[in-house]
Structure formats: structure tokens, C-alpha cells
Amino acid sequence: MLKxxxxxxxxxxxxxxxxxxxxxxxxxxxxxxxxxxxxxEAYLVKVFSTISRQFNDTNWSGSGTWLQLRRFAKNELTHFxxxxxxxDPADTQYPKxxxxxxxxxxxxxxxxxxxxxxxxxxxxSAQMGEPEAYINKMLKEAFAIIKQQHES
Amino acid sequence: xxxxxxIESGILESYVLxxxxxxxxxxxxxxxxxxxxxxxxxxxxEVDMERLAGYMAVTPPPDMWNRISDDIDKQIVLFDNAPKVxxxxxxxxxxxxxxxxxxxxxxxxxxxxxxxKWVFAAVFVLGKIFLGFAIYFYLENRQAQEQIQQLKxxxxxxxxx
Numbered sequence: 001m002l003k004x005x006x007x008x009x010x011x012x013x014x015x016x017x018x019x020x021x022x023x024x025x026x027x028x029x030x031x032x033x034x035x036x037x038x039x040x041e042a043y044l045v046k047v048f049s050t051i052s053r054q055f056n057d058t059n060w061s062g063s064g065t066w067l068q069l070r071r072f073a074k075n076e077l078t079h080f081x082x083x084x085x086x087x088d089p090a091d092t093q094y095p096k097x098x099x100x101x102x103x104x105x106x107x108x109x110x111x112x113x114x115x116x117x118x119x120x121x122x123x124x125s126a127q128m129g130e131p132e133a134y135i136n137k138m139l140k141e142a143f144a145i146i147k148q149q150h151e152s
Numbered sequence: 153x154x155x156x157x158x159i160e161s162g163i164l165e166s167y168v169l170x171x172x173x174x175x176x177x178x179x180x181x182x183x184x185x186x187x188x189x190x191x192x193x194x195x196x197x198e199v200d201m202e203r204l205a206g207y208m209a210v211t212p213p214p215d216m217w218n219r220i221s222d223d224i225d226k227q228i229v230l231f232d233n234a235p236k237v238x239x240x241x242x243x244x245x246x247x248x249x250x251x252x253x254x255x256x257x258x259x260x261x262x263x264x265x266x267x268x269k270w271v272f273a274a275v276f277v278l279g280k281i282f283l284g285f286a287i288y289f290y291l292e293n294r295q296a297q298e299q300i301q302q303l304k305x306x307x308x309x310x311x312x313x
Contacts, residue, residue, distance in 0.1 A: 015224070019217055024209035025202070031210055041216065048220040049227060066202040067168060074170070099207070114171045121171045133161060139169075140162030146204055 015052045022069050023048075029070065033077055033116050047076050074118055099146045110135055111142035158183070159193045168197055228263050 026047060031040040051058075051072055058068060100108045106128070113119035121139075125132045166172045167180050184191045 015220075016217070019220065023212045023216065025205035027212050027216075028208040028210040029205060032208065037210075040210075041213070041219075044212065044216065045220050045223050049223045052224045053227065064198050066205055067198055070201075070205070071170070114166065114169050119171065120173070121166050122173060136162030136166050138162070139165045139171075140160070143165055143200065143204065146207065147200060150203075150207055 015048060015055055018051065018065070018069065019048060022066060025066065026069055026073055029116075030073055030077065034080055043073070043076055043080075047073050050076060078118075099149060102145050102149065103142055104138075107138050107142040107145070110138045114139060155183075155187050155189050159190060164190070164194055164197050168194070168201055225266060228265075 023044065027040055027044050030043045030047070031037060034040050034043065047069075051069070054072075060068065100112070103111065109128075110124055113124055114121070121132050121135045124130075124135045128135070163172065163176065163180065167177060172180070180190070184194060
């Protein structure tokens with residue numbers, strides 16, 4: 001189990017500090033959504049511009065910095081989400097992520113839809129005809145698979 | 153409520169990814185206050201999420217920060233050029249909801265575009281050159297005055313002879 005001291009991070013002091021620590025993660029995340037590196041870089045610029053405008057109004061304390069940044073990226077990608085809704089496991093072009101190899105079709109679909117396409121548990125439950133508890137469980141298992149791949 | 157079952161249900165994962173309903177989110181925040189195990193599990197999950205993002209990270213190209221920095225600078229220039237509008241409603245100074253342009257800035261600092269650094273550098277260098285010329289001509293002038301004085305003295309001495 002992680003100690004509290006490992007979990008709590010310091011508040012970033014500037015946009016550049018955030019860039020230094022999280023630009024790679026954000027670019028990786030955006031790239032998985034837009035599937036085009038040039039476009040992903042353009043979105044990264046937009047995300048950091050928005051962050052610089054709202055830097056002082058955002059609570060950066062605690063361990064949720066990455067989740068805050070991801071929220072910024074999600075908001076910037078809203079138009080893209082509406083244009084690209086596909087997260088079909090049969091789609092060979094998408095997603096390309098290597099972590100999906102060990103997942104079942106449903107785990108892959110649920111993870112991809114929620115993590116990259118802003119889908120909600122309720123939407124997926126209705127779409128797949130499965131209870132929400134099942135969606136939550138599949139998502140947890142998908143994360144466990146990715147985690148296992150790196151810990152093994 | 154069985155806390156362990158709740159944690160194991162996967163709802164925490166859905167929550168941190170923003171995939172739950174508002175009601176579920178409120179319930180979770182309430183439970184987080186009541187059960188330290190849930191709070192701890194959420195914190196661990198946030199760290200896990202960051203780790204996962206780290207696994208999937210892509211190194212940005214070397215000029216990426218410059219592109220971002222330029223974009224931020226453009227916004228600063230645009231923002232500084234826009235007139236500041238101050239809404240006085242609510243503090244007793246409202247006049248039919250009118251808005252006033254703030255004439256006097258509250259901040260004692262100002263932001264300028266990076267390109268001005270070259271102008272400042274040029275002004276500094278030119279200042280130094282002018283100072284050098286001024287000192288040079290001052291010394292030249294002083295030397296000339298001394299020579300004139302010397303010549304005058306010599307002429308007076310010759311007249312006396």
C-alpha cells in the first residue's frame with residue numbers, strides 16, 4: 001500500500017512546471033483520442049493555453065493534478081468526442097493501445113468509451129443492455145489488467 | 153454498507169473518470185467523509201490513474217514548449233489590449249446595470265510582449281554609445297581649452313618681451 005506521503009504531491013508553481021511533469025501524459029492521452037500526432041500537438045497547445053488562463057482559479061493541491069489536467073483536455077476535446085464516437089472492438093484502426101491485448105471485448109469497449117470518449121456508465125449500460133454494476137466492474141478489471149502488465 | 157464491497161464495485165474508477173451521475177458523485181463524496189478507507193482508496197486510485205497515464209505517455213517534440221509559450225504570450229497581449237470592464241452592480245454604485253471602463257489599473261505591474269526585450273537592449277546599447285561619445289568630446293574639449301589657455305599665456309609672455 002502506498003504511504004500518504006507518496007500520494008500527496010506539492011502544488012505546481014507554474015504552467016511550465018505542469019508542462020515539464022505532465023506534457024507527455026497529456027500528449028499520449030490526446031493522441032489516443034484524436035489518433036493523429038499533428039492534431040494531438042495542436043490540442044496540447046490549446047490545453048496549456050486554457051490552463052494558463054485558469055491556472056490561479058484551479059485547485060492544484062493534493063494528488064488530483066493529473067485528473068484536473070485530464071479534465072482540461074476532455075473539455076478541449078469535446079467537439080472531437082462528438083465527431084468520433086466509435087470505440088468498437090472490431091474496429092482494427094481504433095484503439096491501437098497495446099494494453100488492450102489482454103482485455104476481453106467488453107472490457108476494451110468499456111475502458112475505451114469511458115477513458116477516451118467521455119461516455120458515462122449510464123450510457124454504456126443502456127447501449128450494452130447490461131446493469132451499471134457490470135460496467136463499473138469491467139472498468140475496474142480493465143484498469144487492473146493495465147496495472148498488472150506494468151507490475152509483472 | 154459494506155465499504156470493501158463498495159470499493160471493489162468499480163464505482164471509484166468510474167467516479168475519477170467522470171463517468172458517474174451527479175447523485176452517485178454526491179453519495180461517494182459523502183461516503184468519503186464517513187469512511188477513511190474510501191478516501192484512501194480514492195487517493196490511491198488517483199495515483200494509479202497518473203501512473204497509467206505515464207505508461208501511455210508520448211514525449212512531446214523539443215519545440216513544443218516554445219509553441220505553447222508563444223500561444224500564451226499572444227493571449228496576454230490580446231488580454232492586455234482589451235479594455236477592462238468593471239461591473240459595479242451589487243456594491244451600491246449600480247446605475248441601471250451600466251458597466252464602466254476601469255481607467256486606473258489596480259496592479260502596479262505590467263506585462264509586455266517578449267519582442268520588447270530587443271528594443272530595450274538596443275536602447276541600452278545606444279545609451280552606452282552616446283555616453284562614450286559625450287565623455288570623449290568632453291575630454292577633447294577640455295584638452296582644447298587647456299591648449300588655448302597655454303597659447304594665450306605664451307602670447308602674453310612674447311608681448312612682454
